[in-house]
Amino acid sequence: MRRTGTIFNVQRFCTHDGPGIRTTVFFKGCPLRCKWCSNPESQKMAPQLMVRPSKCTGCGACAAACPEGAVVLLPNRPAQTRWEDCTHCFSCVDACLYGAREAAGREASVDELMEEILADRVFYENSGGGVTLSGGEPLLQPQFAAELLARCKEESLHTALETCGHAPREAAVQLARSLDLVLFDVKQLNPLKHRKYTGMDNNRILRNLEFFSQNTETWLRIPLVAEVNDSEDHMDALANLAIRLGVQKISLLPYHEGGASKADQIGLEYPIPGACKPPDNHIKRLTRIASDLGIEVTVGH
Numbered sequence: 001m002r003r004t005g006t007i008f009n010v011q012r013f014c015t016h017d018g019p020g021i022r023t024t025v026f027f028k029g030c031p032l033r034c035k036w037c038s039n040p041e042s043q044k045m046a047p048q049l050m051v052r053p054s055k056c057t058g059c060g061a062c063a064a065a066c067p068e069g070a071v072v073l074l075p076n077r078p079a080q081t082r083w084e085d086c087t088h089c090f091s092c093v094d095a096c097l098y099g100a101r102e103a104a105g106r107e108a109s110v111d112e113l114m115e116e117i118l119a120d121r122v123f124y125e126n127s128g129g130g131v132t133l134s135g136g137e138p139l140l141q142p143q144f145a146a147e148l149l150a151r152c153k154e155e156s157l158h159t160a161l162e163t164c165g166h167a168p169r170e171a172a173v174q175l176a177r178s179l180d181l182v183l184f185d186v187k188q189l190n191p192l193k194h195r196k197y198t199g200m201d202n203n204r205i206l207r208n209l210e211f212f213s214q215n216t217e218t219w220l221r222i223p224l225v226a227e228v229n230d231s232e233d234h235m236d237a238l239a240n241l242a243i244r245l246g247v248q249k250i251s252l253l254p255y256h257e258g259g260a261s262k263a264d265q266i267g268l269e270y271p272i273p274g275a276c277k278p279p280d281n282h283i284k285r286l287t288r289i290a291s292d293l294g295i296e297v298t299v300g301h
Ligand code: SF4
Pocket: 055, 056, 057, 058, 059, 060, 061, 062, 063, 078, 079, 095, 096, 097, 098, 099, 100, 101
């Protein structure tokens, strides 16, 4: 069977999504709505219009092509999109000759992805790298992800999954068979705060973390947002959880503002405009809390 899925990017030569040089496949669709999301174009499953006003010349071709009248032209300004009228038909993407409009997300088959992945085999072999599935959330497309991972294992490639963990257990079991490494995002241990900042509580996530840590090498990834999840008590609890689960590595990922401009490009209001990265000296203190317990800690992508 020729399996297809929805992705929004394939990035070659990645060095921060697992060991060595890797190809990272970004799946589209995510069950969480983290307020600090750095890839808001990954959240919806369906492909969607993305607009880059800095490339717009105001030529008006998009407005002429739009069947919904969703593009508004104003003198000396980039073309405006009335997002509430946009049906994501992508007629304006084809019409724009300046690359100011694009589709975020596309259907891809396992075969075509394998062709792209295998083109860099020599780099994986020389660096101890491989392939990482990221997103969005790969566990939302379990058959597609499982087939892609199984094909990678047939080619003896190292495989990793970056996950938020919010998925049915069956999906986790299905993927675990073909995984060498899981990079598991833990955003907040308090279930009420987790729901407040991501839209979901964390019960299922923590159960899946337990499952993966028992079955596959697992590292934790913690997006660090000031005042949201950067207290020393929270770090202490995370480090102790890591020790209990046998997790030997934690990556701290301080907040960055990349998500805000992307949200604007897809017509979304960014949910926490005042979000910020914790101060460097505070990040050092958090790092020490975990490293003093014998855990390897890295900071940043
Ligand atoms: S077609 Fe492209 S360059 Fe022309 S107005 Fe539309 S977005 Fe701007």
